[in-house]
Amino acid sequence: MAKAQSDEQQATVARVMHEFKDGELKIGGNGPKVKSRKQAVAIALEEAGSSNRESSDTKQKALRRTKAKEEKGETAEAEAEGKAAQDRTLRKHGASSGSSPAGGKTRDELYAEAQKRGIEGRSKMSKQELKQALRT
Numbered sequence: 001m002a003k004a005q006s007d008e009q010q011a012t013v014a015r016v017m018h019e020f021k022d023g024e025l026k027i028g029g030n031g032p033k034v035k036s037r038k039q040a041v042a043i044a045l046e047e048a049g050s051s052n053r054e055s056s057d058t059k060q061k062a063l064r065r066t067k068a069k070e071e072k073g074e075t076a077e078a079e080a081e082g083k084a085a086q087d088r089t090l091r092k093h094g095a096s097s098g099s100s101p102a103g104g105k106t107r108d109e110l111y112a113e114a115q116k117r118g119i120e121g122r123s124k125m126s127k128q129e130l131k132q133a134l135r136t
Contacts, residue, residue: 009048012066015077016044024076110134 005013005068020040026033027043034040045051049063069075105113108131114122119133 005050006049008026008067009050012048013044013050015070015075016040016047019076020044022077024079026076028045043089 014122017040020034020037023033025040025043029041034043041053046054046062047065047066049059049061051059051062054062070078073079101112107130110127111122111125113134114130117134119136120131122130125133
């Protein structure tokens with residue numbers, strides 16, 4: 001029986017298979033497009049560190065490398081959606097991708113502040129509602 005995959009591994013496999021279905025998955029990142037479903041599955045398992053053909057150290061390194069690539073927006077999916085270019089622009093101008101370019105707080109930061117203050121109903125509030133609740 002196969003071992004269960006972690007949530008990170010499942011997400012990576014899903015992303016790679018989605019790229020394959022959209023015709024964006026390439027061999028080696030910039031080679032020819034993958035045509036075979038079996039090859040796409042093999043690439044997905046290798047990127048996720050789920051392959052039964054590798055040692056545990058190699059699998060851990062593969063998953064870390066893939067997560068770093070996803071964070072940087074260097075996946076085919078992110079490239080197709082223009083996220084990589086957007087992230088590079090934000091980093092170039094000194095803003096992180098998690099905050100607004102104007103330097104405002106993210107929803108998570110506002111939520112943490114509301115949690116500290118004990119504001120009721122905060123989990124259902126939008127970013128704008130959290131801002132309003134924190135002003136009062």
